[in-house]
Amino acid sequence: MNERRKVGILGGTFNPPHSGHLMIAEGVRDAAGLDEVRFMPNAVPPHKIKEGDADAWQRLEMTRLAVRGNPDFSVEPIEVESGGVSYTSRTMDLLRTREPETDFSFIIGGDSIEQLHTWHDIDALVEKVEFIGVPRPGTSASGRFPVRIVGIPQIDLSSTILREKLAEGRSVRYLIPDPVIRFIREEGLYGVPAAER
Numbered sequence: 612m613n614e615r616r617k618v619g620i621l622g623g624t625f626n627p628p629h630s631g632h633l634m635i636a637e638g639v640r641d642a643a644g645l646d647e648v649r650f651m652p653n654a655v656p657p658h659k660i661k662e663g664d665a666d667a668w669q670r671l672e673m674t675r676l677a678v679r680g681n682p683d684f685s686v687e688p689i690e691v692e693s694g695g696v697s698y699t700s701r702t703m704d705l706l707r708t709r710e711p712e713t714d715f716s717f718i719i720g721g722d723s724i725e726q727l728h729t730w731h732d733i734d735a736l737v738e739k740v741e742f743i744g745v746p747r748p749g750t751s752a753s754g755r756f757p758v759r760i761v762g763i764p765q766i767d768l769s770s771t772i773l774r775e776k777l778a779e780g781r782s783v784r785y786l787i788p789d790p791v792i793r794f795i796r797e798e799g800l801y802g803v804p805a806a807e808r
């Protein structure tokens with residue numbers, strides 16, 4: 612009998628993707644015994660004013676570059692390709708229909724755990740998909756909906772801090788994967804002067 616494939620979706624704005632995303636994905640993959648973690652950039656984030664100048668396609672490309680070379684990681688383009696506001700409930704229905712043989716979980720950090728009760732159609736979503744949560748500095752990592760908490764070292768890193776560092780011309784080496792840093796320079800994103808290709 613075929614085992615059902617276990618896929619964890621790490622949804623995010625990835626503006627830009629950073630080492631924290633990679634570390635939580637690997638920590639959860641290992642702790643929860645997932646076959647794969649799929650990074651899924653949104654098109655228009657439901658509860659966030661998108662800062663910075665990267666568009667959805669550039670965030671998708673940066674996410675591809677961030678996971679490249681790791682066979683356990685991949686990228687799910689469905690939300691960027693669909694466009695519009697990316698409601699997770701709708702996306703997970705589409706993925707579950709497309710891949711009935713897969714058990715999907717959804718990976719979130721402590722800030723998202725606290726906000727889960729504000730998500731669109733959350734009562735139905737928690738019945739269909741297991742949420743796996745990781746702690747995040749400055750958050751309680753608790754909320755009103757059931758989340759399986761996985762203990763990994765806390766990582767004090769956010770895209771917000773990195774956008775600020777980039778705009779100030781500070782180093783982001785090791786905080787953002789090298790191929791993503793190169794892309795940011797080539798495209799001249801986040802206030803970084805555009806470099807020659």
Ligand SMILES: Nc1ncnc2c1ncn2[C@@H]1O[C@H](COP(=O)(O)OP(=O)(O)OP(=O)(O)O)[C@@H](O)[C@H]1O
Nearest residue numbers: 622623624625631719720723747766768769770771
């Ligand atoms: N350092 C971190 N520790 C734990 N979870 C994190 C961390 N960084 C991001 N996450 C989680 O990863 C998911 C996607 O995050 P997102 O792409 O919005 O990055 P972010 O760093 O939170 O961005 P921003 O600073 O722009 O709000 C969210 O569920 C978020 O909670």
Ligand SMILES: O=C(O)c1ccc[n+]([C@@H]2O[C@H](COP(=O)([O-])O)[C@@H](O)[C@H]2O)c1
Nearest residue numbers: 622623624653657658659698699730731
């Ligand atoms: O569906 C919702 O209502 C909803 C509300 C807030 C966030 N999300 C999703 O949660 C993931 C993390 O969100 P964010 O804002 O931290 O990038 C990302 O995939 C978002 O699209 C989804």
